[in-house]
Amino acid sequence: MSLQSRDRNRAGQYAAAAGLTLLGSAAGLVAWSRLLVNRHMPLPPALPGRHERIISRRAGALSLYSAGEADGVPLLLIHSINAAANAYEVRPLYLHYRGRRPVYALDLPGFGFSDRSRRRYTPRLMVEAIHAAVDEIRQRHGGCVIDALALSLSASFLARASLECSDAYRSLALISPTGFDAQLSGEGPPDGHRGRDWLRDALDRPPFGRPLFDALVTRPSMRFFLQKTFGSPDIDEDLLNYDYASAHQPGAEHAPWCFIAGHLFPTDTTRLYEQLRLPVWMVHGVRGDFVDYRLVPRVADRPNWRVETLPTGAFPHFEQPEAVMAGYDAFLAQLGAPSARRPG
Template identity: 55%
Template sequence: MNEIAIEKSTVEGKTYPKLPNPLSGHRTDINGAAGRIAIYSAGGAEGVAPLLLIHSINATPSAYEVKPLFDHYAGKRPVYALDLPGFGQSDRSDRAYSVKLMTDAIHAAVEEIGRRHAGAVDALALSLSCEFLARAALERPASFRTLAFISPTGFEGVPRDDARGGNRGMPWLRAALNVPLWSHGLFNALTSRSSIKFFLKKTFGSQDFDQGMWDYAYLTTHQPGARYAPYAFVSGYLFSKDALLLYKRLTHPVWMAHGVRGDFVDYRHETQVQGRANWRFNVFPTGAFPHFERLDAVTSAYDGFLKPHDEAAGGN
């Protein structure tokens, strides 16, 4: 994106690159318990359950992370995606970014979809947002028909199975990150084009990462308030201590997929759900975002998972 002119906008006397919407389709802004949330939609065949796509959580995410899936399903079925609080075109105000806030945003998106379509939704999330989706499905099970998790967190390392719940927040780190003397400068360093490139290569497990994601990640991290939600992520406040228990409690049909390259390949506790009748699994020869590398294979596997539910509902 450094080869082309970038539009600028001015907010409170400071100049920022203008942020386009991450997806084509219609954008609707809704307001509720999670604040203002941007939702993107595209129409599709009637009689098919709507699909909600949820991006991951890191320093640079947005609904752009689900773009290949959104574009693929647009026209085939009603498809929706959202920018979670603190990211993309949603509210980025200085507030407490928490597991509850992210879960409430998913509920708000599902409620908006419910105003347009009858019946439950199929929902697909990436990485850490899989934990939020699992929690949302346990809180309001009737709202969801099926769940899909791509590269989900919660199966790695020391088991996160604390029945008391809570998050892994580190107050000392959050305080350090928010010291005014270096808070802005540190985030600018973390979100320089070279830093974003470094982390994308680790995510994709390859030098061959998506150029459009790189460009959009730079733009979205150079907006007013862009550091607040990522700092909550880095400080551990968006990681649930009971993530593994959430997955084990699910009774919905669940599809789980992940790659084998890069920094996100630790699924040692996947064995705790592998024998369950409601879970299905696919592994792809990719990094953490297989839908960017093997879209046809991913959508074919996902469609195969959905097929019996569509047939039971009388869909195509």
Template identity: 50%
Template structure:
């Protein structure tokens, strides 16, 4: 069951925290961010911090990283973020962009390093969150030791996304249309009915069986004030980076990319362009796009092996 403690951001009225760790807020250039800390009470508290970044969709939140958070918070300092416009973070009406999301990742890293020292962190991101992690690592390479990309976006064609730096793949005109007073709220409510959320999770899993606790939290999360603002930018394509292939190619740190073979997220043809990079490693698991939910033990074993290689290197 979800803890009875409510979100710390004042505009939230009913949403419980996404994770069982210690929730706290951080005022940042990206707005007020909701963060979760899992801090072991022994020598493991001195281990290198781990950062978790969820995906972007109509109902996203840090709850998407729950299995990873629960596993590692007993072994090392583990932090998760609700990205701007999601979960318990600021959901105000404003411009949502890759720049805003990346700034939120930078803010999380800054707070973690303030607490634990300037040691480079390990980070795990999911789906579109991978683009923001990659950009943050590109902009501040000394802040990150490794990056794990779960079912990352930007790989679904052979040609690179090599647009101007900082550009997006979306359309402001489409966003203005979707966000029109007569359409935006109605569209969002239609996309976030409980049955529709279940449908999209089943497409993500590539199976009828999904994580029911995640579905229940998604339903709650989409009922919060301002829940439609960031998703309408997502639907307009404005949260996808048009230069993300250039960003991925620029990374020099150890990168682990993992994805599944079922559901809607199985096209990773651009992976071939990175196969020759010695700092990149790739894993395909017999799952949908959420391998950390479906096969957690195997996922953790493979991730630990990746981290061990990074330490040895």
């Protein structure tokens, strides 16, 4: 046998061994996921008060928390987008404002107790969910305008929702909003997204889609990503525990795979922010992986914008809740009393 033939045989043997190793690893991953991972963990409500599902024609069944006993302008709180997002992310804000004014918190489609079916999750779907929640809240409060606050990537969804229905809002608040950085800023086609269908189809496909997601949302992995969000090992342990349970529910993988494949990232985020004419309050931290706000000067000097910075990570309302509430309350105090306006 020639040397070349030997090399080819060895290469074939190595390739076969590698293929068997990968096949065995994949089979082991599927078996681990199915036999050892609990995908039906108990998941209590993320927030106290009334918890219900409202039916939206365009966004499906939506989970809505509320504490609406107090008087005042209703406040809607919207969590961020990540592999384990849910309404627990706004818990410090919700607890602070309940009893002081009507306060609501939404689980966006694919997260928490909202519909987690396998479908394509896009910014448009999230905007429709916000429209549905805002319509529901306004109907309960005589058609008055509301204040709304969103975290991270969801700030772009809220911005678009308010532009499409500006008469429904008195003000917007954005905590660590995505879209002022070099990578995810957007001046592309309106109402588009950055999704790659081939990647989403490859990830969110049986039999490996759910096992891969289970490997992504192990407790060490989730701790690692929360530490990157907080910019510190000192994370909120209760948030981690709730996120872990939320990520181990049936259908929990579908929206995160769309997030990872880019479908939830708008193409025109920067333009959305620049188009806002409502009063806007923004706060962000300076630690962690989410500190690129190089495009903020494009809006910071506008009379309707108020931008603040805190020495925190991307969730300042967990690290310095008093400072966040004080800044937001000072912003709200400058707004005039809203007039009641009926949905039109």
